[in-house]
Amino acid sequence: MSSDSRIITLTTDFGTQDYYVSAMKAVILGIIPEARLIDVSNDIPPQDIMAGAWVLRNAAFLFPKGTVHLAVVDPGVGTARRPLVVEIDGQYFVGPDNGLFSLLAEKEYRAFEITNTDYLRTNPSNTFHGRDIFAPTAAHLLSGVPIEAFGKQIPELISYRWAAPINDQEGIQGMVLHIDHYGNLISNIPAEYIQEVEDRGRFKIYVGSAIMNSLSRTFADVPDGEPAAIIGSSGMLEVIINKGNASEMLSVQKGASISVVSQK
Amino acid sequence: MSSDSRIITLTTDFGTQDYYVSAMKAVILGIIPEARLIDVSNDIPPQDIMAGAWVLRNAAFLFPKGTVHLAVVDPGVGTARRPLVVEIDGQYFVGPDNGLFSLLAEKEYRAFEITNTDYLRTNPSNTFHGRDIFAPTAAHLLSGVPIEAFGKQIPELISYRWAAPINDQEGIQGMVLHIDHYGNLISNIPAEYIQEVEDRGRFKIYVGSAIMNSLSRTFADVPDGEPAAIIGSSGMLEVIINKGNASEMLSVQKGASISVVSQK
Amino acid sequence: MSSDSRIITLTTDFGTQDYYVSAMKAVILGIIPEARLIDVSNDIPPQDIMAGAWVLRNAAFLFPKGTVHLAVVDPGVGTARRPLVVEIDGQYFVGPDNGLFSLLAEKEYRAFEITNTDYLRTNPSNTFHGRDIFAPTAAHLLSGVPIEAFGKQIPELISYRWAAPINDQEGIQGMVLHIDHYGNLISNIPAEYIQEVEDRGRFKIYVGSAIMNSLSRTFADVPDGEPAAIIGSSGMLEVIINKGNASEMLSVQKGASISVVSQK
Numbered sequence: 001m002s003s004d005s006r007i008i009t010l011t012t013d014f015g016t017q018d019y020y021v022s023a024m025k026a027v028i029l030g031i032i033p034e035a036r037l038i039d040v041s042n043d044i045p046p047q048d049i050m051a052g053a054w055v056l057r058n059a060a061f062l063f064p065k066g067t068v069h070l071a072v073v074d075p076g077v078g079t080a081r082r083p084l085v086v087e088i089d090g091q092y093f094v095g096p097d098n099g100l101f102s103l104l105a106e107k108e109y110r111a112f113e114i115t116n117t118d119y120l121r122t123n124p125s126n127t128f129h130g131r132d133i134f135a136p137t138a139a140h141l142l143s144g145v146p147i148e149a150f151g152k153q154i155p156e157l158i159s160y161r162w163a164a165p166i167n168d169q170e171g172i173q174g175m176v177l178h179i180d181h182y183g184n185l186i187s188n189i190p191a192e193y194i195q196e197v198e199d200r201g202r203f204k205i206y207v208g209s210a211i212m213n214s215l216s217r218t219f220a221d222v223p224d225g226e227p228a229a230i231i232g233s234s235g236m237l238e239v240i241i242n243k244g245n246a247s248e249m250l251s252v253q254k255g256a257s258i259s260v261v262s263q264k
Numbered sequence: 265m266s267s268d269s270r271i272i273t274l275t276t277d278f279g280t281q282d283y284y285v286s287a288m289k290a291v292i293l294g295i296i297p298e299a300r301l302i303d304v305s306n307d308i309p310p311q312d313i314m315a316g317a318w319v320l321r322n323a324a325f326l327f328p329k330g331t332v333h334l335a336v337v338d339p340g341v342g343t344a345r346r347p348l349v350v351e352i353d354g355q356y357f358v359g360p361d362n363g364l365f366s367l368l369a370e371k372e373y374r375a376f377e378i379t380n381t382d383y384l385r386t387n388p389s390n391t392f393h394g395r396d397i398f399a400p401t402a403a404h405l406l407s408g409v410p411i412e413a414f415g416k417q418i419p420e421l422i423s424y425r426w427a428a429p430i431n432d433q434e435g436i437q438g439m440v441l442h443i444d445h446y447g448n449l450i451s452n453i454p455a456e457y458i459q460e461v462e463d464r465g466r467f468k469i470y471v472g473s474a475i476m477n478s479l480s481r482t483f484a485d486v487p488d489g490e491p492a493a494i495i496g497s498s499g500m501l502e503v504i505i506n507k508g509n510a511s512e513m514l515s516v517q518k519g520a521s522i523s524v525v526s527q528k
Numbered sequence: 529m530s531s532d533s534r535i536i537t538l539t540t541d542f543g544t545q546d547y548y549v550s551a552m553k554a555v556i557l558g559i560i561p562e563a564r565l566i567d568v569s570n571d572i573p574p575q576d577i578m579a580g581a582w583v584l585r586n587a588a589f590l591f592p593k594g595t596v597h598l599a600v601v602d603p604g605v606g607t608a609r610r611p612l613v614v615e616i617d618g619q620y621f622v623g624p625d626n627g628l629f630s631l632l633a634e635k636e637y638r639a640f641e642i643t644n645t646d647y648l649r650t651n652p653s654n655t656f657h658g659r660d661i662f663a664p665t666a667a668h669l670l671s672g673v674p675i676e677a678f679g680k681q682i683p684e685l686i687s688y689r690w691a692a693p694i695n696d697q698e699g700i701q702g703m704v705l706h707i708d709h710y711g712n713l714i715s716n717i718p719a720e721y722i723q724e725v726e727d728r729g730r731f732k733i734y735v736g737s738a739i740m741n742s743l744s745r746t747f748a749d750v751p752d753g754e755p756a757a758i759i760g761s762s763g764m765l766e767v768i769i770n771k772g773n774a775s776e777m778l779s780v781q782k783g784a785s786i787s788v789v790s791q792k
Contacts, residue, residue, distance in 0.1 A: 007557060009550065015307075015445030016280075016544075017315075019323035022273065022304040023497075026326035029271060029302070033328065037302070038557070038565070040550040043543075046446050047507055051545075059547035062554035062659075064561065075507050078482030126482040128497035131326075181543030182574050218606035218654040233551075233656035243575060243603050279571075279709030280544075281579075283587035286537065286568040287761075290590035293535060293566070297592065301566070310710050311771055339771050342746030390746040392761035395590075 005066035007036045008138050011056055012072045012130065013044040020128070024070065024135040027121065031139035040069070047075040049099050049160060054178050056093075057103040058234050065090035070130075070138040071100050078126040083114040083133050085141060085150050086157070092147070094138045096129070099160025115151035165189045171197055171261040174237070176207070179254050183245030187258045189237040194260065202263040205229045207239050208250035269330035271300045272402050275320055276336045276394065277308040284392070288334065288399040291385065295403035304333070311339040313363050313424060318442050320357075321367040322498050329354035334394075334402040335364050342390040347378040347397050349405060349414050350421070356411070358402045360393070363424025379415035429453045435461055435525040438501070440471070443518050447509030451522045453501040458524065466527040469493045471503050472514035535564045535591060536666050539584055539599040540658065541572040548656070552598065552663040555649065559667035568597070575603040577627050577688060582706050584621075585631040586762050593618035598658075598666040599628050606654040611642040611661050613669060613678050614685070620675070622666045624657070627688025643679035693717045699725055699789040702765070704735070707782050711773030715786045717765040722788065730791040733757045735767050736778035 008028060014020040021042050028035050040059045044052045052073035060069050074081075074096045082097040088109040093101055097113075114120075114133060119140040124132035137150060165174035165188050174189040185207060194215065197203050205212040210227040222228040222242040227250060232238035239258065240246050247253070272292060278284040285306050292299050304323045308316045316337035324333050338345075338360045346361040352373040357365055361377075378384075378397060383404040388396035401414060429438035429452050438453040449471060458479065461467050469476040474491040486492040486506040491514060496502035503522065504510050511517070536556060542548040549570050556563050568587045572580045580601035588597050602609075602624045610625040616637040621629055625641075642648075642661060647668040652660035665678060693702035693716050702717040713735060722743065725731050733740040738755040750756040750770040755778060760766035767786065768774050775781070 005557075005561070013445075016303075016305055017307045017309075018444045019304060019319045020445075022302060022323045023326050025302050026323060026328075029269075029300075030326070030328050033269070036557075038550060038553050039544075040547060041544055043545045045545075046509075055547045059550045059554060062551050062558070064554075064558050076483070079484035125497045127494060131497065180546045181541075181548075219604070220607035230655060233653045233659065245574075277709075280567075281569055281571045281573075282708045283568060283583045284709075286566060286587045287590050289566050290587060290592075293564075294590070294592050297534070310773075340747070343748035389761045391758060395761065 005064040006034055006142065007038055007063060007067040008142055009038045009040045009059070009063065009067060009069045010042060011040040011044065011052055011069065012042045013046045013048065013052065014042050014072070014130070016042055020130065023128070023131045027131055027135040028139040031136060032143045035139065035142055044073050047073065049073050049075070051178065052100050053103045053160060056100070060091055060093070060104065061089065063091065066092070068092040068094060068138045068142045070134055071095035072130040072134055073100055074098065074129065077129050082154070083129060084111055084157070085114060085137060085147050086111045087147055092141055094134050094141065097158050099158055101157055102160045105157050105159070109157070110147070111154050111157055112147055113151045113154050116149060119145065119150060163188060165193060167193050167196070169262070171203065171259060174258050176252060176254055176256045176258055179247045183241070183247040184232070185239040185246050185252055185258070186232060186234065187237045187239070189258065189260065191231045191235050191237070194231065194237055197260050197262055200262050203260055204263060205239070205258070205260050207258040208252035208256060210239065210250050212239070269328040270298055270406065271302055271327060271331040272406055273302045273304045273323070273327065273331060273333045274306060275304040275308065275316055275333065276306045277310045277312065277316065278306050278336070278394070280306055284394065287392070287395045291395055291399040292403040295400060296407045299403065299406055308337050311337065313337050313339070315442065316364050317367045317424060320364070324355055324357070324368065325353065327355065330356070332356040332358060332402045332406045334398055335359035336394040336398055337364055338362065338393065341393050346418070347393060348375055348421070349378060349401060349411050350375045351411055356405055358398050358405065361422050363422055365421055366424045369421050369423070373421070374411070375418050375421055376411055377415045377418050380413060383409060383414060427452060429457065431457050431460070433526070435467065435523060438522050440516060440518055440520045440522055443511045447505070447511040448496070449503040449510050449516055449522070450496060450498065451501045451503070453522065453524065455495045455499050455501070458495065458501055461524050461526055464526050467524055468527060469503070469522070469524050471522040472516035472520060474503060474514050476503070534562055534670065535566055535595040536670055537566045537568045537587070537591065537595060537597045538570060539568040539572065539580055539597065540570045541574045541576065541580065541601045542570050542658070544570055548658065551656070551659045555659055555663040556667040559664060560671045563667065563670055572601050575601065577601050577603070579706065580628050581631045581688060584628070588619055588621070588632065589617065591619065594620070596620040596622060596666045596670045598662055599623035600658040600662055601628055602626065602657065605657050610682070611657060612639055612685070613642060613665060613675050614639045615675055620669055622662050622669065625686050627686055629685055630688045633685050633687070637685070638675070639682050639685055640675055641679045641682050644677060647673065647678060691716060693721060695721050695724070697790070699731065699787060702786050704780060704782055704784045704786055707775045711769070711775040712760070713767040713774050713780055713786070714760060714762065715765045715767070717786065717788065719759045719763050719765070722759065722765055725788050725790055728790050731788055732791060733767070733786070733788050735786040736780035736784060738767065738778050740767070
C-alpha cells in the first residue's frame with residue numbers, strides 16, 4: 001500500500017462518553033505506535049448505517065491515498081454479517097458488510113472477508129468487534145499487511161437501500177437524507193438533476209412549509225431568517241435558513257419529501 | 265519508564281464546549297512536543313467520579329505499557345484532597361486522590377503525592393489543577409522524570425464506595441452501575457458470579473420491567489426489540505435490547521437493582 | 529515562522545456529527561502530513577462568534593509559539609467578509625474577519641486578507657470556506673509559507689461588540705458572558721476591577737437569585753450547594769455552586785446582569 005499515509009480514521013456510532021472509541025485506539029497503537037488517528041465522527045446516531053455511509057462518502061476521499069478508514073456502525077455485531085476490508089481508489093475501509101460502504105462503492109472496489117484470525121485479538125468477544133476484529137485489522141493493514149492476507153475476496157458488498165430521486169419532465173421528487181448540525185436539510189438530489197430542470201425554464205422547490213422560486217448561489221443572496229435552496233458542499237440540493245435552523249423552523253425531519261417542479 | 269509509548273490519554277468531565285481540555289493539551293505540548301494525545305473521554309458526567317473510574321478501568325490497560333493517563337474528575341479541586349501520580353502494572357496515572365483510581369487499584373500499585381513544585385506551572389490557580397498541576401506532571405512523567413521525583417510515596421489511595429453484589433445460594437443481588445451510549449444496562453455482576461448460578465441450574469434475571477430466563481451468547485440470539493442478558497465486553501452482566509435502548513424502553517436508570525435468582 | 533511547533537488547532541461551530549471537521553483535517557494532512565491536529569473545540573454553539581472568541585482568548589496563548597489556530601465560526605460564509613491570516617505574539621490565526629479574533633487583538637497584531645488563490649483548493653465552494661480556503665491556508669502557513677504571501681496587509685480587524693462592565697465608586701455593573709459545561713457563570717468583570725472594590729471595603733455581589741457577601745478563594749471555602757463568587761481560571765469573576773449547576777439552580781442565562789455593589 002501507499003507509504004505516504006500513516007493515517008487511520010474512525011467513523012462510529014460509539015459516542016464519546018464510554019471507553020469504546022479509546023479501546024479501539026489503544027489496540028491500534030499497541031500494533032502500530034506511529035499511526036495517526038483522526039476521528040471522522042464518533043457521533044453517528046446509534047445504529048444509523050445510512051448516516052454513517054453519508055459521512056464516509058463525503059470525508060473519505062479527501063484524505064491522502066493509503067489512508068485506512070475504520071468504520072463501525074454495526075447493529076448486527078455477533079451475527080452472520082461479514083467483517084470486511086475494502087479497497088476503493090487507493091483508500092482502505094475496514095468494517096461490517098451491512099451497507100456502510102454502499103455509497104462509496106459506486107467506484108470500482110476490491111472487497112475481502114476477514115477470515116484469517118492471525119491478525120485479530122485472541123478470543124474476540126461477540127459484542128465488540130470494533131476492538132477485537134476491526135481495530136487490529138486496520139492497524140495491520142496500515143503497517144503493511146497486504147489486503148489479500150486477511151481473507152478471501154468477495155464479489156459484491158451488501159448494498160443498502162438508498163431512495164433514488166425520481167427525475168422526469170415534470171421535475172424531481174426526492175427526500176431529505178440528512179439534517180446537519182446547523183439544521184440544514186440535505187437532499188438526495190444531485191446538482192446535475194437540478195441543472196436539467198433549470199435548463200427547461202422556471203421551477204419551484206417545495207419542502208415542508210417552504211416554497212422557493214430559484215436556487216441561491218451564496219448565503220449572501222439570502223436575507224437572514226429566509227429559507228433558500230443551494231447546492232451544498234456535498235454536491236447535493238440543500239435547503240437552508242440563513243442564520244437559522246431550517247429543520248426546526250420548517251418542521252422538517254429526515255426522510256421528508258422535497259420536490260422540484262418545472263413551471264409551465 | 266518504558267520508552268515504547270509516547271502517549272498521554274485524557275479522561276475528564278470537562279466537556280467539549282470550553283477551552284479546558286485544550287488548555288491541558290497546550291501545556292503538555294509546551295513541555296513535550298512529541299507527546300501523542302489520545303482522548304479517552306472528556307464527556308464523563310460532571311463530577312461523576314464513579315463514571316470516570318469505570319471508563320479508566322476498561323480503557324487504561326489496553327494501551328501500551330508506559331502510557332500516562334491524565335484523569336481529572338475533580339469536584340474537590342482546591343481542597344485538601346491529594347494530587348497523585350500512581351503506577352499500576354506499567355501504566356501511569358495522574359489525577360486527584362478522590363476515588364477515581366479505585367477500580368484500578370485491585371492490582372498492586374505505587375502512589376506518590378505531588379508535592380514537588382518544580383514540575384508545576386508557576387502560581388497554580390485554585391480552580392484549574394488540570395492545567396496547572398496535573399497536565400505538567402503528566403508531561404514531565406512522559407518525558408522521563410522518575411515517579412519518585414514528584415513527591416513522597418503514600419501507602420494507600422482513597423477508595424470510593426462501590427456497591428459489591430450480594431452473591432449467595434439464592435442468587436445474586438446487584439445494581440446497574442453504568443448506562444452506556446446505546447442505553448445498555450451494565451451491572452456490577454461479574455461473569456464468574458453468573459457462571460456459579462448457571463452451574464446450579466435454571467435461573468431468572470430481573471431488571472426494571474424485564475424478566476429473562478437465560479443468558480444470550482450473541483446479539484444474533486435475540487429478536488429485535490426484545491431484552492436480553494449478555495456478558496458484555498467489560499466482563500460484566502449487561503441487559504440490552506437488540507436495536508433498541510434498554511434504559512429508555514425498560515425505564516431503568518443508573519443505580520437500579522438487578523437480580524439473578526436461582527429456580528428450584 | 530518558528531519551527532518548534534507542528535501544531536494546528538481547530539475551533540469551530542461544526543459539531544461532531546458531520547464530516548465537516550474531518551474534511552478540514554483531511555485537506556491539511558494532504559498538504560502537510562506531519563501536522564499535529566489539536567481540537568480546541570468543535571462545539572462552539574452554531575454561529576456564536578462571541579463564544580468562539582472567548583474560547584480562543586483562553587486557549588490560544590497557552591500553545592507553543594508558531595502554532596496555527598484555524599478558527600471557523602462563519603455565519604457570513606460566501607458574503608463579502610474577508611478571509612484572514614493574523615499574527616499575534618508569535619501565534620497564527622486563520623479564519624473569517626467577523627469579530628472572532630477581536631478578544632485577541634488587544635495585543636499588537638499583523639493581519640492579512642487572503643487574496644492569493646495559489647494556496648487555496650481549486651474552485652472553492654461558496655458554502656464551505658473552512659475546507660476550501662481556511663484549512664489549506666493554515667496548512668501552507670504551517671509548512672513555511674510566509675504570512676505576507678497570502679495577500680495584502682490590512683490595518684484593522686473587525687471588532688465585535690463586547691459589553692464592557694461599568695466600573696465606578698458605587699461598584700461594578702457587568703454581565704454573564706459565558707456559561708461553561710458545569711453551569712458556572714463567567715462574567716466580563718476582570719479580577720482587577722474586583723480588587724478595586726475590595727480595597728474600598730465591604731461589598732455584595734448580585735446575580736439572579738443569589739447574593740454573596742465576599743469572594744471565596746477556593747472551592748474548599750464553599751459549602752456544597754451554596755453559590756459563591758470566585759476569580760476563575762480565565763481571570764474573570766465567576767459565580768459557581770460547589771458540586772452544583774449555578775446556571776440551572778439560579779436560573780441565570782448568558783447575558784444576565786451581575787453587579788458588585790460597595791456597601792456604606
